[in-house]
Amino acid sequence: GNSVTQMEGPVTLSEEAFLTINCTYTATGYPSLFWYVQYPGEGLQLLLKATKADDKGSNKGFEATYRKETTSFHLEKGSVQVSDSAVYFCALVNQGGKLIFGQGTELSVKP
Amino acid sequence: DGGITQSPKYLFRKEGQNVTLSCEQNLNHDAMYWYRQDPGQGLRLIYYSQIVNDFQKGDIAEGYSVSREKKESFPLTVTSAQKNPTAFYLCASSTHRQGSHQETQYFGPGTRLLVL
Numbered sequence: 001g002n003s004v005t006q007m008e009g010p011v012t013l014s015e016e017a018f019l020t021i022n023c024t025y026t027a028t029g030y031p032s033l034f035w036y037v038q039y040p041g042e043g044l045q046l047l048l049k050a051t052k053a054d055d056k057g058s059n060k061g062f063e064a065t066y067r068k069e070t071t072s073f074h075l076e077k078g079s080v081q082v083s084d085s086a087v088y089f090c091a092l093v094n095q096g097g098k099l100i101f102g103q104g105t106e107l108s109v110k111p
Numbered sequence: 112d113g114g115i116t117q118s119p120k121y122l123f124r125k126e127g128q129n130v131t132l133s134c135e136q137n138l139n140h141d142a143m144y145w146y147r148q149d150p151g152q153g154l155r156l157i158y159y160s161q162i163v164n165d166f167q168k169g170d171i172a173e174g175y176s177v178s179r180e181k182k183e184s185f186p187l188t189v190t191s192a193q194k195n196p197t198a199f200y201l202c203a204s205s206t207h208r209q210g211s212h213q214e215t216q217y218f219g220p221g222t223r224l225l226v227l
Contacts, residue, residue: 043115043221093214
């Protein structure tokens, strides 16, 4: 079946550090891949997406590349800020249109 | 401004009571969804609707009911049969094209349900 696995949190970084949050997936066919961000007490916001292999999604300094050969979609940012503290969800949409989430990774950035 | 609104932000339920969570969107999206989020966990799909007057059960539909009488609205009722309703409930919507897998789901701000 289809599934998404993310690295466990919490991830704690100092401001301006490099961020990587690993995400791997299992899917039949060619899913679209997403990263969503959830700030405390709020709903989910779309951060970036990629719809085919080798696509790179980017937004607000975050990037992720759709790697079919490793079934991965790792989230990266070169220099994190305190305001990036949130929970990050990796997700895929399969050909049935169902959105399948990873369990989320909490990021805490300290000044 | 286009978007998804959910109300109320907080909702309290007494034992044996049914409560209804509101979700409205003005994005002209065909599809709407309800998810449940428990602390430290991902989202689980409760119900979804791809078109007016039609809806489908998700992974955890027991104890919940929905209606889709208008394109813009997809209310969720948490019934007394749901024994553990305390959670954060998120509504989402997307365009829908049959057989496509590229539609992005957009989320509302959520409703936190607490049991008294």
